[in-house]
Amino acid sequence: MSDAHDAQAVKAAVRKYLIIFGALIVGTIVTVLVSFVHFGEEGSNTINILVALAIASVKAFLVAGYFMHLISERKMIYGILLATVFFFAGLMYLTVWSMEPVNLVHIKADVP
Amino acid sequence: MEKLLGLPVLASEHGQHVDQLIWYVHLLMGALFVGWLAYFLLVLFKFRASRSPKADYIGAQTHATTWVEVGVAAVEAGLLIIIAVPFWSKLVDNFPKETEAVVVKVAAQQFAWNFRYTGPDGEFGKQDIKLVSASNSYGMVQDDPAGQDDIQTLNEMRVPLNKSVVLHITSRDVIHSFKVAAFRLTQDAIPGMMIPTHFKATKTGRYQIICAQLCGNGHYGMASGFVYVDTEEDYNNWIQSKIGGGGATSFE
Amino acid sequence: MEIPYTAKIRPDTGLYNAKLGIWLFLASEIMLFGALFSSYILLRVGAEPGTWPQGLLNVPLGTFNTLVLICSSVTVVLGWAALKMNQFNKYRIYQGITILCALIFMVVKSFEYHDKFVHYFVRLNDGTEMNGHIEGNPMFMTLAKLKQQNKAEFVFHPDAPKADHKEEGNAGVAHATMTIQTADVRKLESWGPWHNTFLAIYFTLTALHALHVIGGALVIFMIWGPLAGMWKTDPERYTNRVEVSGLFWHFVDLVWIFLFPVLYLL
Amino acid sequence: MQPKTHDTKHHDAHAPDHHELGFWQKYVFSTDHKVIGVQYGVTALIFMFFGFLLMMAMRWQIAYPGQPMPLVGGLLESILGDVASGGVMSSDLYNAFGAMHGTVMVFLAIVPLAFGAFGNLIIPLQIGAPDMAFPRLNMVSYQSYVVGGVIMMVSFFIPGGAAQAGWTSYSPLATLIPTDGQTYWLIGMIFLITSSLLGSVNVLATIIQLRAPGMNWMRLPFFVWAQFVTAFLLLLAFPPLEAAGVMQLMDKVFHTSFFLPTGLAVGGEFADISGGGSPLLWQHLFWFLGHPEVYVLILPALGIVCEILANNTRKPIWGYKSLVYSALLIGFLSFIVWAHHMYLTGMGSKISTFFQTTTMIISIPSVIILTCYFITLWGGSIRFNTPMLFALAFLPMFGIGGLTGLPLGFNFSDLHLHDSYYVIAHFHYVVAPGTIFALFAGIYYWFPKMTGRMMSEGLGKIHFWLSLLFMNLIFQPMFMQGMAGMSRRMADGGANYSQAVVGEGATLTDTIMHLNTTISWAAWGLALAQIPFIWNFFWSIRSGKKIESDNPWNATTLEWQTPTPPPHGNFVGPIEVHRGPYEYSVPGRSTDFTPQNEK
Ligand code: HEA
């Protein structure tokens, strides 16, 4: 495994890791700065949430993709993660959907 | 068919459709069960080792089973589309107009049922959560005029015959469940939520309210609540007799 | 018979056992944190409009901790790369930094927790509500404890009302030290998880995350120190161990990448 | 540490064989999958028996509410104190026993037995692996299970007793009951969940990585497939419950309000909590596990039945591929049907339509699996030995349980049946004469593999016929009670409800009430019917008939192609697989079975 060819590849990878490191730091700082700016309509912070989550997702992609080598991982792992993501999405989406007021017949009881 | 299945008396309008659905599903189940069981016993007899010493590598070559499976799926789909979905929508989406119905607020507590009627003005009095206390369990705002004629009862709910009744169900402490078997109606009473449901009684009488959700050590004894289905006249008399007892609390 | 593929890769799956194992484990971790995130969303969406507290947390400290974790993530992967290139000493240094980062993270976190535990909410019998600190900065003080200790009064430093952020409850209260009679107090509680739903989910999520940090750091430390002898006997398996513990560590970092904006900024 | 008691027994049983490993390494901290499997099995059987004991006590209270319990009443009073004063079971105690019966049966008995024991014992052998992929993790998984179990047991003896809010632990009730039982329950659950997670990682890695050469996916015995899907369910469905458990623990211990809404008035007093939580959130997270969990209970059973059917019909399983795809489909769909347990929590029509549609869809693969089993019987040469009897009885019993899931799956009929004894009967038919029968079948079937001795056929048949009779006597009447409107979780068996009304509108008629007594006597009969089994089990370990070959059932799968009991490392030489799992009665062969490793 650790033959000469491999070592070459690893050396190249190290450069990549450092670049990503930089990107992650920048990402963090941007997230913080952006949080002080208010986007969209007054009283709604939907856009702010989306922006913050978008940056976080990019960062997550970088960590998972490169530090965790997911980009070049095997089919089996993709399969497992795909299933997980699917079920997670199901849990999140269906639960949130089930509890959305428009989908429920009940209202919040202000008084017992 | 009620007798055959052992269902309790039926006293509500939508209940007949509940019974229908239960009946049809059981027909499907019965057909499947009897059919397969007959096959099963036959095969056990026919292919027992002493009678059939050598097994057949290939076994059955049949597509009949696919049709059974498709059939089951089709019947399930049918029941879903024809009965279950439309009638559920009717129950939860198509509420009768509250002006034309009797509206009752139901609040469960360990281990009793509280009911509240609007009284003649057709309006519930204001309530405020901060006012809830042992002596004012509904948190009634004392000087709200709409609240003066509200009627509160404990463990006694009266409804007129053949008139839509809309219930707003909630709970004060833990989750209970408002079930009246004769109405084929069950609805969880969940604290923090006001859940509406409705029914139309079709038979006068006195029906027991069952608490169908484990709610503590008194759950089994949460049995003193009743729904009385009265004639329109009796019902109105009762309402009249209750007004005046107005703002009095029903707690304890 | 030995168990196959503990170090070697199985040709048809392209994996060695531990790597598959850790990914499976991470899948379950995704569901664990995913469920908590879903709960957070539900509680937040379900909160009465305007009651969800914002800006309760210290953003600079949070940012600093984020950078610390990112840093540790890089050193983990660099350490692994060093092993791949047969540079054991370099690996030792990198992973050493990782462990250090974990320590720094935990120390900073404990300061943040402490901040909350000495911060109080008071409601007086006349309905006045205030937030602030009790003189002497005791942690977890409660009304019952005060009474137990026979303290008839205590000195209270209310928070300064913030200029732009709407602070919970203390609008209009003067920023001055005051003495409060214990008898006047109806409710006294520190800003622990019990104080409101936000703090509840904040403490739950970050404490669970912190447990992962501690666990991960311990494993990395064990491989780095006490178990390092394996590098001599079975370098391939040793490198795999470093990789696997690294995968876990990256995941911990990943969780924080989401926790930080969600809890601190939004 | 904890597992000592029963391991001593085990040690006795195996006393003759000597090894350089000491007692502790060999039996308590063993990393051999077979030993761990046996540990799991024996522990789980004991818990199962305990769960049954709880239920027998409850059945007394249901049949004769308020009367002191004979024999055990005094004992309970002296151990548990006030909750059983005068030997009468209080409703607190009834609720505690009920919650713990559910918990013990599901999490401490069936899952560890079906997944922990059978999974551990059989999977590596059937795929031709020397052990599980992570032996040490395997050991930790077992230990974590024992710790969880001990915590659950200890909770009976703390002041106030064990958890009382049902195995579903709905908040706010679970949170508001002032005693600590629920806290113990939650901590215990966290250990049990950890155990299951480690176990499932192990099983998945083993199946994916350690298959012998030639053992490709479509040559796996269906049992292995069933365990594979089960492991995935555990892996991905349990963590949300763990999250929920942590949150409920926070509610209980740190007085947060994850599941408590604003404005609770407990006992008429406005509760001083921060509020803002949601009781429904708990239900969603619980049932997100809860539903996959029921398939965790049934899939291994389906797997066991498949092995035994093929072996005792002496022919290949009909439709192997559709079995595999159905199992995968069940696994997949089981994650998106959970809210059928919540139809009556105030759902609108869109959501309930979605969930009842998925519920109906998921019944189809079950129908397919059963159909495959039925068709397999056609053209066989059926041997009626004890394992086969249990496996055969499983089919109609699971059939009844499964079919009665349908009326529950339609929200409109659930309106009447929800939380009634109909539900109790539904799921007991699937888990008791269903899963438990399959597990009995598995025990009788694989017993010679582990001990080198057969269990007695005669006693086995007595056990079978009596169990079949009593199981049906117990659970069939419950359908009638449920239909008539009897609610579950009634500490007096519904007496209050039946007495309160006379005449028209009476909820429960006398006939329905009398069934309570019938059921209870049948339950005690069922207990007696287990005596031949327990005797058979322990007696046969030492004195059962010795098997003549390593393959007493003339089976094809790999576990029978090793020495008995298998040595550490399982197989003597390298093993290679050449054919599918169920090559029975292959034309042109001299024997009616062709093992997988035979060319
Ligand atoms: C192993 C466990 C198990 C299994 C397999 C199932 C299987 C199914 N369950 Fe069940 N269920 C439980 C365990 C299980 N369940 C438990 C424990 C509860 C209660 C929890 C609680 O509240 O405490 C419950 C509750 C429950 C409810 C909630 C009821 C309520 O609370 O109101 C519902 C509603 O949809 C439901 C539906 C179903 C359906 C549609 C299936 C389907 O998957 C069934 C599919 C199977 C078939 C359709 C059978 C096919 C067979 C044939 C066609 C041949 C038959 C003939 C012969 C053999 C002769 N179940």
Ligand code: HEA
């Ligand atoms: C896997 C799950 C499982 C199993 C197997 C069982 C098995 C049984 N259950 Fe239970 N039950 C539940 C899960 C289970 N149950 C759940 C989840 C609930 C709901 C709880 C709640 O409301 O929260 C419940 C509730 C429940 C109730 C309703 C209580 C109520 O609502 O008030 C009743 C009533 O009769 C009941 C009865 C029985 C009976 C008679 C058996 C019998 O079939 C038991 C048969 C057992 C055996 C035959 C044991 C054999 C064991 C051995 C022989 C051991 C041998 C040992 C060695 C060899 C070492 N159960």
Ligand code: CUA
């Ligand atoms: Cu109220 Cu049960």
Ligand SMILES: [Cu+2]
């Ligand atoms: Cu279900």
